[in-house]
Amino acid sequence: MAPPAGQIRPGRYLAFFVAIVAFLYTLVFFTGDRKLTPKLGIDLQGGTRVALTARTETGEPPTRESLDISRQIIETRVNGIGVSGAEVVLDGDTIVITVPGENGERAKELGQTAQLRFRPVVGSAAADPQQQQPPPATTAPPTSGTSAPATTTPAPPAAGGATTTAAPQGRPAPAAQQPTTPAAPPPSEDVAQCETYAQLAKKAEADPQSVEDSELITAGKACRQNPKLAPADGAQPDQALQQAALATLNCASTTNDPLVGNDDPKLPLAACDQDGVEKFILGPSFLEGTEISNATATLDPQGVGYLVTVSFRPDGAATWSQYTASHVQERAAFVLDTEVVSAPTIQGAINGDTQITGGEGGFSQTEATRLANVLKYGSLPLSFESSEAETVSATLGLASLQAGLIAGGIGLALVFLYCLLYYRLLGLLTILSLVLSGVIVYAFLILLGRWIGFTLDLAGIAGFIIAIGITADSFVIFFERLKDEVRDGRTFRSSVPRAWVRARRTILSADAVSFLAAAVLYVLAVGQVKGFAFTLGMSTVLDLIVVFLVTHPLVAMASKSKFLSNPKLSGLGGAQRSATLQRQSRAGATPAAKEA
Numbered sequence: 001m002a003p004p005a006g007q008i009r010p011g012r013y014l015a016f017f018v019a020i021v022a023f024l025y026t027l028v029f030f031t032g033d034r035k036l037t038p039k040l041g042i043d044l045q046g047g048t049r050v051a052l053t054a055r056t057e058t059g060e061p062p063t064r065e066s067l068d069i070s071r072q073i074i075e076t077r078v079n080g081i082g083v084s085g086a087e088v089v090l091d092g093d094t095i096v097i098t099v100p101g102e103n104g105e106r107a108k109e110l111g112q113t114a115q116l117r118f119r120p121v122v123g124s125a126a127a128d129p130q131q132q133q134p135p136p137a138t139t140a141p142p143t144s145g146t147s148a149p150a151t152t153t154p155a156p157p158a159a160g161g162a163t164t165t166a167a168p169q170g171r172p173a174p175a176a177q178q179p180t181t182p183a184a185p186p187p188s189e190d191v192a193q194c195e196t197y198a199q200l201a202k203k204a205e206a207d208p209q210s211v212e213d214s215e216l217i218t219a220g221k222a223c224r225q226n227p228k229l230a231p232a233d234g235a236q237p238d239q240a241l242q243q244a245a246l247a248t249l250n251c252a253s254t255t256n257d258p259l260v261g262n263d264d265p266k267l268p269l270a271a272c273d274q275d276g277v278e279k280f281i282l283g284p285s286f287l288e289g290t291e292i293s294n295a296t297a298t299l300d301p302q303g304v305g306y307l308v309t310v311s312f313r314p315d316g317a318a319t320w321s322q323y324t325a326s327h328v329q330e331r332a333a334f335v336l337d338t339e340v341v342s343a344p345t346i347q348g349a350i351n352g353d354t355q356i357t358g359g360e361g362g363f364s365q366t367e368a369t370r371l372a373n374v375l376k377y378g379s380l381p382l383s384f385e386s387s388e389a390e391t392v393s394a395t396l397g398l399a400s401l402q403a404g405l406i407a408g409g410i411g412l413a414l415v416f417l418y419c420l421l422y423y424r425l426l427g428l429l430t431i432l433s434l435v436l437s438g439v440i441v442y443a444f445l446i447l448l449g450r451w452i453g454f455t456l457d458l459a460g461i462a463g464f465i466i467a468i469g470i471t472a473d474s475f476v477i478f479f480e481r482l483k484d485e486v487r488d489g490r491t492f493r494s495s496v497p498r499a500w501v502r503a504r505r506t507i508l509s510a511d512a513v514s515f516l517a518a519a520v521l522y523v524l525a526v527g528q529v530k531g532f533a534f535t536l537g538m539s540t541v542l543d544l545i546v547v548f549l550v551t552h553p554l555v556a557m558a559s560k561s562k563f564l565s566n567p568k569l570s571g572l573g574g575a576q577r578s579a580t581l582q583r584q585s586r587a588g589a590t591p592a593a594k595e596a
Contacts, residue, residue: 027443044401120332287319
């Protein structure tokens with residue numbers, strides 16, 4: 001037979017709670033890495049957080065599909081470079097990369113758009129005019145509509161393919177014959193567009209907020225991707241425009257190129273090399289980097305430093321083979337995000353793997369590995385700019401953790417002191433309930449870190465500290481309702497079920513409001529605020545488990561004990577004295593009413 005409303009069998013509830021705790025800690029001890037520590041965020045253990053904000057050519061918000069693809073590619077890059085414990089999450093239009101420990105600097109390279117394209121070199125010039133040198137004595141005859149390409153010393157071909165050699169890393173590249181400047185031509189409309197772009201670029205470099213991205217991209221394309229730079233029909237290029245486009249390039253600038261991720265592969269391009277040594281006029285792309293199947297960085301067996309070996313998919317290999325066979329002794333540029341990574345001279349038809357070397361000095365290991373990674377793991381469908389790059393040292397993280405624990409300890413101590421002074425025995429039950437709540441919360445933190453990668457950060461700790469007040473508030477509601485029942489003249493034992501029935505509705509309503517607020521905050525929040533909202537919502541749900549399975553049964557058990565129900569111990573003495581005074585007052589008022 002079921003007990004009356006509010007009446008429960010405390011032993012069953014407590015046994016159910018013990019079973020839950022036992023099950024959780026069984027998972028903690030026998031699954032995953034079996035460590036008893038939750039997964040900490042970078043602000044507690046140190047590391048780097050990089051936020052990459054997506055941008056589009058038109059300024060419109062990016063599509064969800066393109067953002068998901070970008071997140072997957074960046075996550076693949078993270079796994080590929082062997083960074084352990086890193087996380088890549090999508091937060092609105094922003095991809096947040098979190099790398100714990102000392103590998104944070106590598107995370108800043110993971111958001112490269114990495115749109116690799118192969119373009120023919122139409123003309124080139126030294127980035128610094130003082131570095132210009134006369135063309136080498138040995139050059140290939142200029143082709144129609146192009147300037148004479150520079151040549152470099154060929155390296156012995158590697159097994160399975162031919163070798164291409166880039167300009168020496170960090171040194172001035174041999175300058176090619178410049179596009180011949182016509183005799184004082186009148187400024188054309190195209191040259192005027194380059195002047196407009198140069199002015200906007202200088203303005204944007206001084207104050208990035210003063211120029212809209214879409215305006216800068218449009219002006220940049222009109223100048224640096226003008227079809228007259230290298231006409232596809234074989235007509236003579238506009239040499240004045242070539243000079244003007246090259247003049248707009250500031251290869252020493254540290255700001256992002258506005259055309260990164262927005263250049264048109266079907267049009268020519270004026271670009272710098274990654275070292276800021278040489279400027280190029282490049283023809284339309286003849287091969288996309290998506291045709292690359294693999295790229296690896298290895299020591300150069302026939303030279304110094306490292307080289308990058310690139311393998312193509314079948315269609316890409318056929319295109320590359322045909323192009324190299326018909327353009328021997330001409331330069332082909334490997335263009336990564338509008339920057340020329342390498343512009344080697346083709347020494348012969350390449351029918352297998354292609355090796356990219358760094359010239360006389362070769363690539364360093366870091367340079368070769370970085371290049372191989374961005375080639376290997378694909379192109380992002382969007383361009384990104386770094387909107388946040390935060391690095392936290394391990395020492396600072398430890399200090400933050402200690403401060404958070406101290407704040408939580410002080411909060412708990414004040415709650416414990418208040419409960420003991422005001423509720424006495426009921427205060428002890430409150431303390432015990434809070435401790436058990438902490439036990440179950442800790443187990444959830446460990447398991448969520450293993451299952452969904454949840455990391456505890458300072459914002460999450462703040463959520464737990466606030467949750468202490470929410471949990472204590474549930475106890476206060478129950479205990480105050482219990483005092484009201486005792487003031488009405490009921491005993492401690494008979495008051496418990498009635499107080500619980502009435503307090504339960506208020507507790508559920510209050511926790512529901514707290515949970516909804518946390519859920520809305522989690523959906524709308526950005527960055528670390530999500531951690532605060534998550535821990536607050538989780539603590540609110542666990543509060544109900546503790547109140548229903550621990551606090552209520554313990555109070556019911558105390559009410560049935562003669563020793564524990566003693567008014568001096570239970571903290572209900574004041575309520576019982578108030579009930580006695582009310583009875584006496586009513587008893588004294590009855591005879592007076594009869595006499596009247």
